[in-house]
Amino acid sequence: MRETALAKEKICGRPRLRNLMPGFSCPGCHYGIIIRLLCEVIDEMGIEDDVIGLAGVGCSYAWPILFDIDFGACPHGRAPAMATAIKRIHSKALVFTVQGDGDLGAIGLGCFMNALLRAEKLTTIFLNNAGYGMTGGQMAPTTLPGMRTTTTPYGRDPNTTGYPLHAAELVASIKSVAYSARCTVHTPAHYQRAKRAMKMAFQKQIDGIGYGFLELLSACPPVWGLTPVESLKFIEHKMLAEFPLGEFKNVDSID
């Protein structure tokens, strides 16, 4: 019997900038997908030597140790202030923050808005999973109306707890912002769109035009009380109905 030499080609694997530290996401969490996305974007753009990341508090707090780049963790909601100082000191570095919806939208909204108002040249990846994951499923500013969480046990009542924060639209209304978009990563096609958007959010900083902002919808099955597969449907039918995808701002100059 003739032996056939099998040609081996690696077609899939760990992204180069994702180190060997084990991850810690719950089953069905989309953070692992977004970590891959971030690694690939930095790698493909050839900016690994220049990026400095800052993670907010939440399930993204421990992201820094998963990446082979300079990447620090910040106190709750304060990443934009820390990023401001780092960018002002190392003006050639590309400084980005990764922040959850509680981090950016609740405790850190003032800090974040003021970074926009100061016309900082930063990039922010905003992770919207409609709840507090790390603390066990409380209401976030992005929780959908009617959605049950541990602090809205009868469903979020907009009359007493308000309406979801639409961060990408809000950010787009600030003059110093160069790019603001909302994407999702729950299908491969959407993943590719999110990758283009994330590159754009970095490119605006590289070009010195203004703030680059990308909101990513992300599944949180334990908080949602759904299976990983049901969570994909929840994004498709519920999250997208509340949070429309798209580019809300993309300018090449700010006068």
Place this chain on the structure above:
Amino acid sequence: MAEKVIIDGNEAVARGAIHAGCKHFFGYPITPQSEIAEYMARQLPRIGGVFVQSECEGGSIYMLYGGALAGARVMTSTSSPGFSLMQEGISYISAAEAPCVIVNVMRMGPGIGTGGQQGQTDYRQVTKGGGHGAYRCIVLAPSSPQEIFDLVQLAFYLSDKYRIVALILSDFIIGRMAEPVELRTLEFGPLPEKEWALKGKGEKGGRCDHPAGAPRFPADRSKGLIDFYMHLLEKYQKIAESEVRYDTYLADDATLLVAAYGSSARMARGAVNMARAKGIKAGLFRPITLWPFPEESLRRAALATEKVLVVEDSPGEFVEDVRFVVQGQVPVHLLGLWARHNQRGGGIIHPERILEEMEKLT
């Protein structure tokens, strides 16, 4: 001799920092220290530095944290209510052992207090740590614009040397009073490179860092919680052994020792002179480092006298440390804010009033 100028304590803070190589300042306006931010806003752009006006003291402290992690010499300044707002950040900075300098130009009272007038009511908060987690900060308490200018430079050195937050405790009186200041550059010796700083790995030969300021963080250089605290304790012990600073005045043969820091020590010194003129053997002990507290030196000085009189413009905070050190072996009296010359915010404790108290005690 270096150039001599007449400037107030707030300007001395700003000039001292620039002399120490600080080119990045983050601040928010609050009386009685806004002049520091204003000076930095004027001067830093001229020397290639950066001044950022934050949205609040919470913003300032995290810009300071970011700047410290970036490896630059960074400073912020504030006054009491703003200092309270910074406590969370100071705790985080202390956990990450990021070196930086913070100036608190104290004002009287809790809450909004007197709206920016004289007082020394932050002693406990500043020396024992207002934030969570059992950390320590070096606290330097100058009593003149010249000493502010010098101690700000020392603060940068100590903070870099030990990777610790260094606080300057000023107040309304010394912040707003003008005196001749010699603009001398102090040399303290070499410091280690900040190879841990966030710069982007291209600047670090491909190495990357993940500072978090969290003892349980696996990538942190400490291996675990106990290691983390043992490392901090060792560092604090070393500081307590090598960095105590204090000043004495006519204390050698004194039978009545006045203990005071900052602006109160100026008043007390005047009172000691008046007392000596009247034949009272008075002396002054003035801690310069409030942490590390000059425990041994103060104990020795106190035990060589018959009585100790603490003068502080507060209901009594510093006196607790003095009593702890003296351990009841010599009587310790307190002349606190009730000795002010009037009831309103603008009151101060005059040397004459301190002398009156000294005469009562002898």
